[in-house]
Amino acid sequence: MNLGAALKTRRGRFVLILVVLGIVALCGIGVFGGEKLPVISLAAEEIPLPFSLPFYGNHIPNTLPSTFLTMAILILIGLAYNRAQRQEGPPSRFRVAVEAVAEGMLDFMENAVGENARIFFPLVATFFLFIAVSNWCGILPGFGSVGVLAPHHAEETAVAEHEVEHEEEAVAEHGEGEEHVEMELVPFFRSANAHLSTTLALAIVSVAAAQYFGFKMQGASYLNKYLNFRASSPKPDPSTQKGMEGIISKMARGMEVFINGIVGLLEIILEALKVLPFSFRLFGNIFAGEVLLFVVSYLFAFVFPIIFLGLELFVGLIQGLIFAMLTLVFFSIATTSHHGEESH
Amino acid sequence: MWPEGEASVRLAATALTIMVGVLSPAFAIGWIGSKAMEAIGRNPEASGGILTSMILVAALAEAIAIYALVVALAIKFA
Numbered sequence: 001m002n003l004g005a006a007l008k009t010r011r012g013r014f015v016l017i018l019v020v021l022g023i024v025a026l027c028g029i030g031v032f033g034g035e036k037l038p039v040i041s042l043a044a045e046e047i048p049l050p051f052s053l054p055f056y057g058n059h060i061p062n063t064l065p066s067t068f069l070t071m072a073i074l075i076l077i078g079l080a081y082n083r084a085q086r087q088e089g090p091p092s093r094f095r096v097a098v099e100a101v102a103e104g105m106l107d108f109m110e111n112a113v114g115e116n117a118r119i120f121f122p123l124v125a126t127f128f129l130f131i132a133v134s135n136w137c138g139i140l141p142g143f144g145s146v147g148v149l150a151p152h153h154a155e156e157t158a159v160a161e162h163e164v165e166h167e168e169e170a171v172a173e174h175g176e177g178e179e180h181v182e183m184e185l186v187p188f189f190r191s192a193n194a195h196l197s198t199t200l201a202l203a204i205v206s207v208a209a210a211q212y213f214g215f216k217m218q219g220a221s222y223l224n225k226y227l228n229f230r231a232s233s234p235k236p237d238p239s240t241q242k243g244m245e246g247i248i249s250k251m252a253r254g255m256e257v258f259i260n261g262i263v264g265l266l267e268i269i270l271e272a273l274k275v276l277p278f279s280f281r282l283f284g285n286i287f288a289g290e291v292l293l294f295v296v297s298y299l300f301a302f303v304f305p306i307i308f309l310g311l312e313l314f315v316g317l318i319q320g321l322i323f324a325m326l327t328l329v330f331f332s333i334a335t336t337s338h339h340g341e342e343s344h
Numbered sequence: 345m346w347p348e349g350e351a352s353v354r355l356a357a358t359a360l361t362i363m364v365g366v367l368s369p370a371f372a373i374g375w376i377g378s379k380a381m382e383a384i385g386r387n388p389e390a391s392g393g394i395l396t397s398m399i400l401v402a403a404l405a406e407a408i409a410i411y412a413l414v415v416a417l418a419i420k421f422a
Contacts, residue, residue: 042422111393277407284410291417322403329400 027300038294042287044195045186048150062187063195066143070134070192112325113332116217120331123209127202128324131193135286135316138191139309144290147187193286193319196279203278206327207271214334222334228264231256274330278323285319358420365412372405 007013046059053060077098084095091099105125109117137143192198214222231253289312296308346352380398384391 040421042418277411280414281403281407281410284407284414287417288410288413318399318403322400325400326404 023303027302027304037298039184040291040294044190044197045184046150047148047186047188061195061197062147062190063192063198066134066137066189066192067198069189070130070137073133073137074129109328112328116332116335120213120328123205124324124328124331127206127327128320130320131202131282131323132317132320134192134198135319136313137189138194138286138290138316139293139312140189143189143191144187144294146189147185149183150186151183191286191290193282194290196283199279199282200275202282202323203275206278206323206330207274210327210330210334211271213331217335226264226268227261229257229261232260278326282319282323285315289315354419358416361416361419362412365416366409369405369409369412372408373402376401376405 003016005012007016044061044063047062047065048059049056052058081095081098084092102125105128106117106121109121109124113120211222214225233253233256236249293305293308293312296305347355376398380394383394387394
């Protein structure tokens with residue numbers, strides 16, 4: 001069928017519109033056909049294990065295999081680059097690509113920070129690569145859909161409706177109650193950052209590393225940011241401090257010392273609280289993206305999820321970039337000395 | 345049509361949370377974008393740095409909307 005010729009005739013256009021609408025309708029037929037919404041759980045589901053691990057016990061959260069997958073991908077790329085670097089001759093395309101990515105990141109960091117970029121580079125680049133790769137792995141086929149059936153743990157969630165093709169409802173009576181043991185699908189893989197533990201771990205490392213770099217670059221005077229019991233105004237000349245003027249200026253300086261001290265102690269609390277926005281920003285973006293993909297795939301099976309998969313690609317990369325950039329900014333704040341003028 | 349009891353309050357709470365929670369970040373991101381556009385218009389050479397800063401600050405503002413979304417989802421699904 002010649003599309004160009006079909007578009008010219010009125011009947012051809014009519015048929016074409018009918019065909020497109022038919023495809024759209026077919027894609028959306030799941031909604032009206034009575035398919036059920038997939039289970040969306042905020043907490044990571046637990047995969048039951050036949051053996052017992054020391055910390056986790058009988059089950060592991062299903063974001064853990066995703067984390068291992070991401071780590072495996074990054075480590076393999078690193079090892080492959082290491083081997084490619086030893087080869088003679090002109091560099092291969094793989095080597096050029098890896099070097100381009102690394103140089104791009106280093107250039108960006110040198111623009112932002114300056115000469116300390118080389119010291120910060122390993123950690124910040126790792127944050128970016130880990131988060132971006134783990135977010136991208138989360139939209140691979142098989143994530144969230146291939147898994148085992150396990151007894152439904154949470155009783156207080158909203159009604160558990162199961163995916164149609166993977167379910168069997170094992171109904172068992174417990175003693176005198178009417179409860180059923182409903183089985184739910186526990187996927188083997190789930191996007192790694194969709195678990196608050198992963199993002200919290202990354203955020204804690206980021207904030208702790210900022211403190212570490214602060215101490216390393218500035219030594220013990222880094223503590224002056226927090227324990228700041230000195231006045232910010234310069235010490236006045238004693239010859240002008242006579243009588244009432246002297247008393248008032250001493251009181252003013254006393255107030256300054258007091259307020260600066262309290263602000264310094266507040267800084268400690270603020271530094272610790274930085275963990276929360278870091279972790280919740282990443283968790284919220286990725287978890288909301290997962291929910292979005294579930295719901296769109298529930299509504300339209302075939303064509304329209306492509307748009308949202310593209311959105312997820314973009315969001316995953318941007319969130320990695322944001323995390324890395326904010327980490328870099330906090331590193332550079334921690335390593336530049338604050339109060340340039342000391343009043344002694 | 346509507347669920348009864350606790351489920352209906354959950355539904356209403358989820359909707360209200362996300363409704364109110366995205367108002368301020370929407371304005372914030374719009375302001376940031378408009379100021380960035382003005383700055384680029386004045387100084388097209390610096391557009392790279394301005395764009396990077398704009399994305400950074402927009403992500404910070406969007407994080408507030410994400411907090412509201414996380415609370416809404418937590419109300420609905422946990």
